[in-house]
Amino acid sequence: MFVSVNWMLVTISTELQIAIFGIISRVIAFTMMPINGLVQGMQPIIGCNFWCKAI
Secondary structure, rough: OHHHHHHHHHOOOOOHHHHHHHHHHHHHHHHHHHHHHHHHHHHHHHHHHHHHOOO
């Protein structure tokens, strides 16, 4: 996805807009990493609690 977006930005925009897109995508990635870690860490705990109560 990033390759195609970068290719489109290179063909129709300036270097400043490409740099802004890179900065925004990094900020989004760094904010999503902890959220994904929490969600993946909670899944086994929630699944165990769900099935233990069902028995």
